[in-house]
Amino acid sequence: MGLTIAEKIIKSHLVHGEMIPGEEIAIKIDNTLTQDATGTMAYLQFEAIGLDKVKTKRSVSFVDNNTLQSGFENADDHAFLQSIANKHGIYFSRPGNGICHQVELERFAIPGETLLGSDSHTPTAGGLGMLAIGAGGLDVACAMAGEPFYLPMPKICNVRLSGKLQPWVSGKDVILEVLRIMSVKGGVGKIVEYSGEGVKNLSVTDRATITNMGAELGATTSIFPSDENTLSFLKAQGREADFKPLKADPDAVYSEVIEINLDELEPMIAQPHMPDRVVKVKDLKGLKVDQVAIGSCTNGSLRDIFVVANAIEGKTVATNTSLVISPGSKQVLEMITLDGNLNKLVSAGARILECTCGPCIGMGQSPKTNAVSVRTFNRNFEGRSGTKSAGVYLASPETAVACAIFGEIRDPRELGDYPIYKMPEKFIINDNCIVKPSEDGSCVEIVRGPNIKPLPINPGIKGDLVGKVLLKVGDNITTDHIMPAGSKILPLRSNVPAISEHVFEQVDPQFPKRAKECGGGFIVGGENYGQGSSREHAALAPMYLGVKAVIVKSFARIHRQNLINFGILPLKFAKSEDYDKISQMDDISVKIDKLKDGEATLICGSETIKLVHDMSEREVQTCLMGGRLNSIK
Ligand code: MIC
Ligand code: SF4
Numbered sequence: 001m002g003l004t005i006a007e008k009i010i011k012s013h014l015v016h017g018e019m020i021p022g023e024e025i026a027i028k029i030d031n032t033l034t035q036d037a038t039g040t041m042a043y044l045q046f047e048a049i050g051l052d053k054v055k056t057k058r059s060v061s062f063v064d065n066n067t068l069q070s071g072f073e074n075a076d077d078h079a080f081l082q083s084i085a086n087k088h089g090i091y092f093s094r095p096g097n098g099i100c101h102q103v104e105l106e107r108f109a110i111p112g113e114t115l116l117g118s119d120s121h122t123p124t125a126g127g128l129g130m131l132a133i134g135a136g137g138l139d140v141a142c143a144m145a146g147e148p149f150y151l152p153m154p155k156i157c158n159v160r161l162s163g164k165l166q167p168w169v170s171g172k173d174v175i176l177e178v179l180r181i182m183s184v185k186g187g188v189g190k191i192v193e194y195s196g197e198g199v200k201n202l203s204v205t206d207r208a209t210i211t212n213m214g215a216e217l218g219a220t221t222s223i224f225p226s227d228e229n230t231l232s233f234l235k236a237q238g239r240e241a242d243f244k245p246l247k248a249d250p251d252a253v254y255s256e257v258i259e260i261n262l263d264e265l266e267p268m269i270a271q272p273h274m275p276d277r278v279v280k281v282k283d284l285k286g287l288k289v290d291q292v293a294i295g296s297c298t299n300g301s302l303r304d305i306f307v308v309a310n311a312i313e314g315k316t317v318a319t320n321t322s323l324v325i326s327p328g329s330k331q332v333l334e335m336i337t338l339d340g341n342l343n344k345l346v347s348a349g350a351r352i353l354e355c356t357c358g359p360c361i362g363m364g365q366s367p368k369t370n371a372v373s374v375r376t377f378n379r380n381f382e383g384r385s386g387t388k389s390a391g392v393y394l395a396s397p398e399t400a401v402a403c404a405i406f407g408e409i410r411d412p413r414e415l416g417d418y419p420i421y422k423m424p425e426k427f428i429i430n431d432n433c434i435v436k437p438s439e440d441g442s443c444v445e446i447v448r449g450p451n452i453k454p455l456p457i458n459p460g461i462k463g464d465l466v467g468k469v470l471l472k473v474g475d476n477i478t479t480d481h482i483m484p485a486g487s488k489i490l491p492l493r494s495n496v497p498a499i500s501e502h503v504f505e506q507v508d509p510q511f512p513k514r515a516k517e518c519g520g521g522f523i524v525g526g527e528n529y530g531q532g533s534s535r536e537h538a539a540l541a542p543m544y545l546g547v548k549a550v551i552v553k554s555f556a557r558i559h560r561q562n563l564i565n566f567g568i569l570p571l572k573f574a575k576s577e578d579y580d581k582i583s584q585m586d587d588i589s590v591k592i593d594k595l596k597d598g599e600a601t602l603i604c605g606s607e608t609i610k611l612v613h614d615m616s617e618r619e620v621q622t623c624l625m626g627g628r629l630n631s632i633k
Contacts, residue, residue: 002249004156005223006191009131009246013114015148021155021255022189024616026148027131030057030113032140035100037065037361037485038118038535040077040494042137043084044455046144048629052441053089055146060108060434061085062093062100066490067356068363073491076449080494087441090144097433098329098355101125101297105208106237106331107431111226112244116143120215120534120558121297121378127208128233129226129246134215136536136562138628147632150618151557154191154220158254161198163263167418168411170307171206172299172376172396174260175213176268180278181258184476185528187217188557190255194224195248198262203423204233205301212298213378216275218531218556238429267399267411269374272391273382274476281399284409290371292323292404294397295353296360299376300328302335303421304397309341310419311401311412317349318407324365326353334428350404362386362486374403379532381480383506386487453495456544458567460626465548465569465590467521471504471511472584475526479559481507482530483538493537500541512545520546522590524582527552530559539566543627549590551602551611553579564619567626571600574610581607595620 003011010019010027017025032054034042039061046054061081066074078095085092093103100117101124109115111129115122118137125132135149143149159178165171178192192214194207202210207224214222224230226246234243267281294300294308305327317323325345327333333355336342346352359365360377366386367373373385373392380392395403398412405415438444473481483489484505492499504511515521523542529552530538539562542550549569553576563570571590573579582588582604591601596617602609615623622631 001253002251004193004248004252004254005129005225005246006131006156006193009112009114017153019153021153023153024150025153026150027114029116029143029149031108031115032056032059032143033100033104033115033117033122034061034137034140035065035119036063036077036081037490037493038137039081040452041536042118042141043081045138045141045629046088047084048455049141049145049632051145054144056144058091058108059144060091060093060104062103063095064099064356065361065363067095067354068487070487071491072449073451076451077494079447079449080452082435083444083447086437087444087446089437089441091437092435094433094435096330096354098331099297099300099357101212102300102328106329106427107434110242111230111246116140116149118534120532121212123214123221124208124212124297126211126221126223127204128230129224131221131223133221134534134558136534136558136565138536138565139561142628142632151220152189154189155255157190157192158257159192159194160196160257160259161194161262162196162259163198163261164201165262165265168398168413168415169265169267170396170398171202171209173265173268174262175210176270176278176394177260177265178258179216179270179276180268182217184216184274184276184531185218187214187219190219192217192219192222193248193254199225200227200229201262203303204229205303209298216378218528220557232423236423236425236427267396267413269399270380270394272380272393275378275380275394281395281409282411285411287372287409289321289374289403289408291367291373292321292400293359293365293373293375293377294400295326295328296357296377297328298378299397300326300332302332304376305332305336306341306421307419308397308401309336309344311415312348312405313344315348315405317404320407321404323350323404324353324359325350326358327355329355330433331427334430338428359385361490363490364487374400374409376400381478381532383484384480388506451494453497456496456540458543458626458630460567460630461548461569461624464592467548467588468518469524469582469584469586469588470515470518470521470547471508472524472582473507473526476528476531477525478532479530479535479538480532483535483541496540496544499537500544503541503545515545515547520548522588523547523550524579525550525552526579527554529555531556534558536562536565539563539568543568564615564623565628567623569623570615571611571613574612578609581609
């Protein structure tokens with residue numbers, strides 16, 4: 001039987017298990033990436049493992065989230081990250097060099113290799129045929145220490161593309177259409193693999209937009225073939241030697257097939273507050289727009305900024321609208337500076353930001369009360385922009401620029417001639433902001449400012465659990481709900497005691513106080529609990545507050561793994577209806593003597609409720625020992 005692209009890469013990296021969907025496998029990790037908001041913890045964990053040097057082919061530490069230095073905290077983190085990278089053989093991409101996923105794509109990603117990143121959008125590199133997976137920082141720390149990455153073997157879902165995108169329609173519209181079809185939980189337990197005649201008509205950066213936002217499907221990763229377009233992109237990046245062709249065997253078998261005809265695709269837009277609330281742009285025509293934000297790891301490539309600059313050339317941003325632009329990388333910014341496109345943007349009244357995550361993670365540019373904000377980003381969860389009452393819409397750069405010009409939602413096809421982008425034969429290659437680590441790091445001093453607090457320890461689980469249901473929430477709770485980000489909270493990522501004061505802040509500000517008063521307890525939730533970001537703080541901070549188990553209808557992949565990594569039991573109702581039998585503040589006990597058989601029992605008053613889990617034996621042990629760090633040590 002033939003193999004899919006994903007299966008071929010998994011097969012060549014398999015160190016444990018069989019490629020049977022749902023069975024636990026372990027794969028060798030060639031490369032890792034971290035960003036600053038998850039990186040400080042990851043490197044503290046790597047330090048705790050106690051190795052001198054990373055064991056990967058290449059590990060890179062990026063700084064892109066916390067660059068708004070409104071206090072000493074972020075700068076402290078940067079200094080720590082730079083010194084620890086230097087010591088342990090890790091490349092360091094300085095603040096201003098770009099968003100991790102964009103820079104990884106341009107300068108590091110290699111078709112056919114594996115990449116584990118402490119950021120959920122790591123699959124961006126799948127646009128270049130890399131098997132790139134997002135995980136918690138601890139998993140990345142373990143990978144840097146040479147440990148394999150464990151995961152349940154995913155099903156491989158095929159999205160077959162035919163035709164060619166029409167003018168003013170781009171990669172973002174493709175992934176919005178996939179989200180409309182599959183929903184934010186449709187990709188859980190799956191790798192989404194793209195194929196078909198339409199693939200050759202998509203540039204590498206369009207492909208990367210699609211694999212980037214595959215994270216919003218809940219998918220393990222997404223991947224494209226590596227073909228002539230991949231080769232041209234790598235050539236233009238001066239990295240021809242990294243090319244390797246990759247395609248699925250003609251008789252490869254997929255678990256499901258979704259067909260999309262690119263010829264027929266129209267501009268799409270996701271409405272607040274979920275990335276799968278997708279409709280056609282023309283259906284929202286006329287809705288007044290207060291803010292347009294262009295950039296992020298989804299749509300910050302040269303192609304994206306080129307289209308925007310040329311669509312707005314000679315025009316002015318609508319008076320009722322603010323247009324902010326953050327190019328994805330220094331390379332993109334250098335290119336548009338040289339070719340005059342930056343000037344077109346500035347002249348039209350766009351506000352140019354750093355090449356960082358910025359508004360995507362609520363680091364500045366929060367919109368006004370009740371605002372309509374159209375963004376080329378990948379997430380529109382309630383409150384993520386920093387303004388709870390604002391409604392964020394997700395769209396392509398084409399649609400976003402049309403909204404900025406008209407001051408209301410408009411189909412970009414109303415703009416007339418489409419600026420045709422041709423990828424340059426050579427990008428500007430200037431890696432001066434990527435710092436190589438010392439050959440011998442033994443003398444390097446690690447800089448540890450007062451914001452870097454030691455890792456909290458979990459003593460482990462000793463027997464049956466008793467306590468109160470501290471919080472009961474519904475479906476699709478995101479890690480932004482559990483552990484919010486934004487300019488006030490993000491700087492506390494290296495300080496677990498301080499950040500834990502903000503757990504569930506938008507949902508129930510009393511949660512941390514209650515958890516402490518009750519001496520810890522349980523969280524009860526619905527479907528797809530923990531979707532979104534890879535931030536392990538969404539497990540680490542509740543662990544610090546004494547949460548022992550999270551009991552839900554279903555979990556999102558990365559968060560489930562993070563719970564295990566920090567010794568919180570991820571349990572599920574055997575029958576979803578039992579969710580209704582539990583109320584917030586109920587006193588419950590959870591019997592765990594049958595964990596080995598995949599079960600646990602919840603007792604609440606006179607009710608006895610069956611719970612299940614899908615942890616492997618290794619994961620059960622890890623969890624009972626208080627997490628992966630304890631088990632490795
Ligand atoms: C995000 O988009 O939410 C982030 C910030 O990139 C996160 C990582 C983090 O929380 O630091 C992610 O997507 O994993
Ligand atoms: Fe940064 Fe936003 Fe991309 Fe996350 S989704 S890595 S915050 S740009």
